[in-house]
Amino acid sequence: MDRTTGDGGTTVLTELATAAAAAFGTAVVEVATSDVWVWFRGAAARLLGRASGGHEAAEAHGLESTAQALAEATDDETRERLRAEHAQLWNEHLLLLLGRMDEERQRLLAEEIDTLTRAFRTEGGPARGTLSGNTFHGPTNFQTGDHSQMVNKFGVRE
Numbered sequence: 589m590d591r592t593t594g595d596g597g598t599t600v601l602t603e604l605a606t607a608a609a610a611a612f613g614t615a616v617v618e619v620a621t622s623d624v625w626v627w628f629r630g631a632a633a634r635l636l637g638r639a640s641g642g643h644e645a646a647e648a649h650g651l652e653s654t655a656q657a658l659a660e661a662t663d664d665e666t667r668e669r670l671r672a673e674h675a676q677l678w679n680e681h682l683l684l685l686l687g688r689m690d691e692e693r694q695r696l697l698a699e700e701i702d703t704l705t706r707a708f709r710t711e712g713g714p715a716r717g718t719l720s721g722n723t724f725h726g727p728t729n730f731q732t733g734d735h736s737q738m739v740n741k742f743g744v745r746e
Contacts, residue, residue, distance in 0.1 A: 602691065602694060602698065604698045604699070605694050609698075609701070611705045612701050612704075613676060613679030613680075613682070614679075615705040616651065616654055616675065617671040621655065630648070633647040633648035635701060635704065636685065639689070654678070657670050727742045
């Protein structure tokens with residue numbers, strides 16, 4: 589896909605880059621009102637901030653604006669319209685960032701975005717690592733993650 593860059597030139601986006609951008613737009617709106625939002629927003633803001641020349645705070649603010657707009661939707665019709673608009677907005681934003689990069693940097697960012705979007709999704713929506721509604725009474729250790737190991741020893745050591 590040819591895209592016009594800000595300096596009047598054009599760059600060709602790889603198939604991986606365009607697919608990553610589309611998946612990212614969808615991921616943002618899927619996760620924006622879920623329990624994994626804070627994690628996703630932080631990781632996405634870091635990636636986008638690095639790609640946009642160090643504007644991580646601005647990227648985080650934009651992502652949070654999306655979450656807020658979706659959370660404030662008063663009915664299903666409005667929510668679905670906003671989801672479609674914001675998915676497209678983030679798709680286009682990422683395409684613009686990718687379009688400013690050479691092919692190697694584009695590939696690396698697209699792979700990182702792909703990894704990010706896959707990390708929180710399974711078929712049907714957010715899943716892996718999602719924790720919600722837990723109640724603990726008494727001494728508790730809690731750990732999440734793939735291939736983790738934890739040894740708990742509660743009690744008094746003599």
